[in-house]
Amino acid sequence: MAPTPAPENSALYRELAMRLRHAISDGTYPPGSRLPSEHELAQSFGMARSTVRRALTILGEDGLIASHQGARRTVLAEPRLQSFGELRSFSRWARSIGEVPGGRVDLLERRGASAVQARELGLAPGDPLVYLVRVRMLTGVPVMIERTAYVERAGLRLSFIDLEHESISDRLEEHGIVFAHAEHTIDAVNASADDARLLEIEPGRAILRERRRATDPQGRPLEWSEDRYVGDGVAFTIRNSLAMSPLTRGRAVSTTGNPP
Amino acid sequence: MAPTPAPENSALYRELAMRLRHAISDGTYPPGSRLPSEHELAQSFGMARSTVRRALTILGEDGLIASHQGARRTVLAEPRLQSFGELRSFSRWARSIGEVPGGRVDLLERRGASAVQARELGLAPGDPLVYLVRVRMLTGVPVMIERTAYVERAGLRLSFIDLEHESISDRLEEHGIVFAHAEHTIDAVNASADDARLLEIEPGRAILRERRRATDPQGRPLEWSEDRYVGDGVAFTIRNSLAMSPLTRGRAVSTTGNPP
DNA sequence: CAGTGGTCTAGACCACGGC
DNA sequence: CCGTGGTCTAGACCACTGA
Missing domain, CATH: 1.10.10.10 (Winged helix-like DNA-binding domain superfamily/Winged helix DNA-binding domain)
Structure with missing residues (x-):
C-alpha cells in the first residue's frame, strides 16, 4: 500500500x-x-x-x-494526457509537447462586433469587443493564424499582457476569467494570399480551419475565434465510443466567419 | 404527467x-x-x-x-442529435439530415496488409484483409472518398452486401459485428489528381482528411479508413468541457496512410 | 440560512460471461 | 454455476449559492 x-x-x-x-x-x-x-x-x-x-x-x-x-x-490503449486547458491554449499545448510557443501580434484593437461575431458571442452587431490577430509559432516556425474576438469583459485585460510571450489563458484565469466549455467546428479551406504571407507558405495550400466558441462555467460566451493551421503540420484527434460521442459531422453551411 | x-x-x-x-x-x-x-x-x-x-x-x-x-x-444549448452510429456510418448520417446517401464502388478486393494497415489493425504485413474504395454522395453530389481496410472477419461479409445502396454498418451489425469505439484523426491536405477526378473538383482544392480506426466492444480492430471530404462541403463539430475533453491536438507526424 | 449540487456509502437485484 | 459489470435505492455529509 x-x-x-x-x-x-x-x-x-x-x-x-x-x-x-x-x-x-x-x-x-x-x-x-x-x-x-x-x-x-x-x-x-x-x-x-x-x-x-x-x-x-x-x-x-x-x-x-x-x-x-x-x-x-x-x-484498450495508453493514456494521452491532454487537458481541456491544453486544448484551448496554444501556449500550454506547445509546452506540453516540448516546443517553445511563440506569437507575433498582427492586430489588436477595440472595435464593433460584426454580424457573425455578434451572433456567436450573444451581442448586438456593433457592440464593442476586442479583436486580436496573432501568428503562432512552434520554436520559431509559424504554424497557425489566430483571429479571436473577445467579449469586453475578457478582452480589456489583454492590454496588460505581453502577447508575444505570455499565455493569455493563464493570465486571464489569474483574473478570474475561466474558460469552461468550448464548441469547435473543423473544416478545410485553401490558403488565401493573406494566410500564405503570414504562414510563409504558398497560396492555395490546404489549411485546417478551426472555429471555436468558448464560454465561462455559466455558459456565457467569452471568445469566438477562427484559427487556421498549416494543413500538414497539425491534426486533431478524437476518441469516442458507442455510449458517448461528442464529435458531430455537419454540413458546412456558412462560409461566413471570415475575418473582416 | x-x-x-x-x-x-x-x-x-x-x-x-x-x-x-x-x-x-x-x-x-x-x-x-x-x-x-x-x-x-x-x-x-x-x-x-x-x-x-x-x-x-x-x-x-x-x-x-x-x-x-x-x-x-x-x-447552455439545444441538442444536436447525432449518435455514434451516425458518426461512423455515412448512410445513417446522410439520412439523419434528410439527404439520400449514395455510393459508387471504385475498388473492392482481398489483398495483403500494407505496413500502415497492419500496424493499425494489429496484423502482420501481408496478412489478408478486404480493401474497399467508394465515392460517397449526398443526393447525387459526390462529397467524400472512402478508402477502408476491413479485417477479414468483417470484410468477408461485404460480398453479400449491395455496396451501392445499402448501409455496410447496418448489415454488419445484423451479422453481429458491432462497432463500439473509434479514434479519428483529422487534418487538411490538397486534392490529388485522383481525388479531384473522383470528387469532380479541381486538383489542389482543400480536402478534409479523416483517418479512423474503429474497434468492436472488446477493443479488437475492425476497420481502418482514410476518408477525404470536399473541404467546403462538410465540417466536424466537437463540444467539450473542463472536466472532459476527448479532443486532442497533435502534430501530424506520419503523412503515411496514403492509399496504396 | 435554506436550498442546491458534489461526494460517498452500503446494500440490493439483475443480465450476462465464462468456466 | 459463481463472479462480473449494469442499474437503482436511501440516506449521509459537505461546500457553495443566492435571496
Whole structure:
C-alpha cells in the first residue's frame, strides 16, 4: 500500500482514476490486459463500489478501457494526457509537447462586433469587443493564424499582457476569467494570399480551419475565434465510443466567419 | 404527467436523459433557463437522486447544460442529435439530415496488409484483409472518398452486401459485428489528381482528411479508413468541457496512410 | 440560512460471461 | 454455476449559492 502521496486537491474517484491511469502507462495493466474487478479495487483502496465505478467511468470516457457485462474490463490503449486547458491554449499545448510557443501580434484593437461575431458571442452587431490577430509559432516556425474576438469583459485585460510571450489563458484565469466549455467546428479551406504571407507558405495550400466558441462555467460566451493551421503540420484527434460521442459531422453551411 | 410512452428498451436514467433532451428542444427549458433541482426531478419522476444525477451527467457531457455547486443547472444549448452510429456510418448520417446517401464502388478486393494497415489493425504485413474504395454522395453530389481496410472477419461479409445502396454498418451489425469505439484523426491536405477526378473538383482544392480506426466492444480492430471530404462541403463539430475533453491536438507526424 | 449540487456509502437485484 | 459489470435505492455529509 503506497502512502497516499498527494491528498491535496481532492475527490476520491479522481484520485483513483489518476492512479489507474498511471498504472496503465507504467505497464501494470498494459493494453489488452484486464483490470481487477470493481469489488477487488473497492476492497484494496477502501472505498465503495460506486466510487470505484465512477473512476472507471472516467477511463472509459477517455477511451482507455472497454467494459462488458459479465467480464472484467479490458485495457484498450495508453493514456494521452491532454487537458481541456491544453486544448484551448496554444501556449500550454506547445509546452506540453516540448516546443517553445511563440506569437507575433498582427492586430489588436477595440472595435464593433460584426454580424457573425455578434451572433456567436450573444451581442448586438456593433457592440464593442476586442479583436486580436496573432501568428503562432512552434520554436520559431509559424504554424497557425489566430483571429479571436473577445467579449469586453475578457478582452480589456489583454492590454496588460505581453502577447508575444505570455499565455493569455493563464493570465486571464489569474483574473478570474475561466474558460469552461468550448464548441469547435473543423473544416478545410485553401490558403488565401493573406494566410500564405503570414504562414510563409504558398497560396492555395490546404489549411485546417478551426472555429471555436468558448464560454465561462455559466455558459456565457467569452471568445469566438477562427484559427487556421498549416494543413500538414497539425491534426486533431478524437476518441469516442458507442455510449458517448461528442464529435458531430455537419454540413458546412456558412462560409461566413471570415475575418473582416 | 405524461403517460410513459415507450417503456421498451430500458434504463431509467437513459429514459430521463431523453425526456430532458426533448424538453430542452421543445422549449420547455430554453437555453439560458435553469433546470428543476435534482430533488424536484427525483420527486416528480419517482426515482432516486443518484439516478437523476446520472441522467443529468449525460446532458452535461453533451455540452447541453452547465452545473455549479450551490446553483441550479443552466441550459447552455439545444441538442444536436447525432449518435455514434451516425458518426461512423455515412448512410445513417446522410439520412439523419434528410439527404439520400449514395455510393459508387471504385475498388473492392482481398489483398495483403500494407505496413500502415497492419500496424493499425494489429496484423502482420501481408496478412489478408478486404480493401474497399467508394465515392460517397449526398443526393447525387459526390462529397467524400472512402478508402477502408476491413479485417477479414468483417470484410468477408461485404460480398453479400449491395455496396451501392445499402448501409455496410447496418448489415454488419445484423451479422453481429458491432462497432463500439473509434479514434479519428483529422487534418487538411490538397486534392490529388485522383481525388479531384473522383470528387469532380479541381486538383489542389482543400480536402478534409479523416483517418479512423474503429474497434468492436472488446477493443479488437475492425476497420481502418482514410476518408477525404470536399473541404467546403462538410465540417466536424466537437463540444467539450473542463472536466472532459476527448479532443486532442497533435502534430501530424506520419503523412503515411496514403492509399496504396 | 435554506436550498442546491458534489461526494460517498452500503446494500440490493439483475443480465450476462465464462468456466 | 459463481463472479462480473449494469442499474437503482436511501440516506449521509459537505461546500457553495443566492435571496
